[in-house]
Amino acid sequence: MITIDPLDTIDIRDLTIGEITNYLIKIGEPKFRAAQIHQWLWKHGAISFDEMTNLPHTLREKLSNEFSILNIHADIIQKSVDGTVKFRYVLKDDHKIESVLIPVVGENRFTVCVSSQVGCSLSCSFCATGQMKRKRNLSATEIYEQVYKVNQYCLNEYQRPLTNIVYMGMGEPLLTYKNVKRSIDLINDESGLGMSTKRITISTAGIAKMIRKIADDGLKCKLALSLHAAMDHKRSQIMPINDNDSIDELIESLKYYYQITKNRITFEYILFDQFNDYQEDADALAQLCKHFPVTVNILEYNPVMGVDLVKSSTNRFENFVKMMAHHGVNVTVRRSRGKDIDAACGQLANKE
Numbered sequence: 001m002i003t004i005d006p007l008d009t010i011d012i013r014d015l016t017i018g019e020i021t022n023y024l025i026k027i028g029e030p031k032f033r034a035a036q037i038h039q040w041l042w043k044h045g046a047i048s049f050d051e052m053t054n055l056p057h058t059l060r061e062k063l064s065n066e067f068s069i070l071n072i073h074a075d076i077i078q079k080s081v082d083g084t085v086k087f088r089y090v091l092k093d094d095h096k097i098e099s100v101l102i103p104v105v106g107e108n109r110f111t112v113c114v115s116s117q118v119g120c121s122l123s124c125s126f127c128a129t130g131q132m133k134r135k136r137n138l139s140a141t142e143i144y145e146q147v148y149k150v151n152q153y154c155l156n157e158y159q160r161p162l163t164n165i166v167y168m169g170m171g172e173p174l175l176t177y178k179n180v181k182r183s184i185d186l187i188n189d190e191s192g193l194g195m196s197t198k199r200i201t202i203s204t205a206g207i208a209k210m211i212r213k214i215a216d217d218g219l220k221c222k223l224a225l226s227l228h229a230a231m232d233h234k235r236s237q238i239m240p241i242n243d244n245d246s247i248d249e250l251i252e253s254l255k256y257y258y259q260i261t262k263n264r265i266t267f268e269y270i271l272f273d274q275f276n277d278y279q280e281d282a283d284a285l286a287q288l289c290k291h292f293p294v295t296v297n298i299l300e301y302n303p304v305m306g307v308d309l310v311k312s313s314t315n316r317f318e319n320f321v322k323m324m325a326h327h328g329v330n331v332t333v334r335r336s337r338g339k340d341i342d343a344a345c346g347q348l349a350n351k352e
């Protein structure tokens with residue numbers, strides 16, 4: 001008897017519903033089975049063809065001879081005293097990625113932060129993922145599965161589904177745009193999680209031409225730019241991508257994005273002590289906020305081993321928030337969470 005290695009077969013979830021339909025026609029099965037298979041895969045998160053009980057046994061057998069379902073699984077789950085939960089997922093090729101659940105139970109807000117790549121090629125100096133280098137992009141399925149599994153966890157623990165999804169974990173989502181877009185379509189689809197795209201945010205380090213593409217494609221999710229410095233000479237020091245797409249170029253692409261989508265944009269701004277927390281930084285940042293409606297999300301830094309940058313002192317942090325308020329900029333503040341676990345992005349996946 002020949003045993004087929006599942007890694008040598010196609011993961012059926014990499015096929016679109018149209019491709020599954022074509023396959024069914026080719027093997028002489030009725031077309032309507034495609035919708036049933038699709039539901040099992042995306043709505044019920046089936047991990048084997050045996051679960052698909054409304055399919056005839058013979059079809060289930062054909063499918064399992066031809067295809068596989070290669071699920072990701074969590075090998076470590078860390079829970080912080082503040083409620084933040086970090087999941088390390090193992091992929092079919094043994095690479096590891098992470099997702100984070102940030103529950104705010106009182107407000108009924110359950111946000112998951114998902115990864116889009118294994119490692120990252122952009123090498124931001126403050127980031128643990130940036131130290132890992134990029135190994136590969138995640139497939140749409142691997143991105144979707146993070147959301148699906150964390151949603152299940154949320155339902156079990158809090159009897160509530162996820163309310164928000166942010167593409168802000170490991171990797172740069174706009175460098176794997178096709179897969180990110182398909183994962184969003186699946187999350188949004190009624191036969192998937194049926195979640196509104198308005199609850200989804202793509203956070204980018206800043207790829208100008210892809211920001212324009214999101215607008216052209218009519219992708220209805222929200223957009224956040226990881227800015228972290230409002231002057232090129234400082235931004236390039238911590239984010240090498242800035243040498244390709246300068247702040248001016250990013251602002252032009254965001255103007256275009258806003259013109260088409262009318263979506264408010266978020267600037268993410270981590271405060272680093274005596275680096276980007278001076279009056280001149282606040283002034284430059286406020287200038288950038290004048291081109292379109294913006295919310296600046298000011299973040300506390302989670303320390304990463306081997307990185308010289310440290311979080312701003314409490315005084316400097318509060319002072320910066322005041323300076324922005326003085327400029328009339330719409331600001332939200334996010335204190336670091338999960339300090340007692342491997343909180344910084346990439347820390348848990350990198351842990352051996």
Ligand code: SF4
Nearest residue numbers: 120124127130171205
């Ligand atoms: S901050 Fe984001 S873009 Fe920069 S290295 Fe880390 S994962 Fe990549």
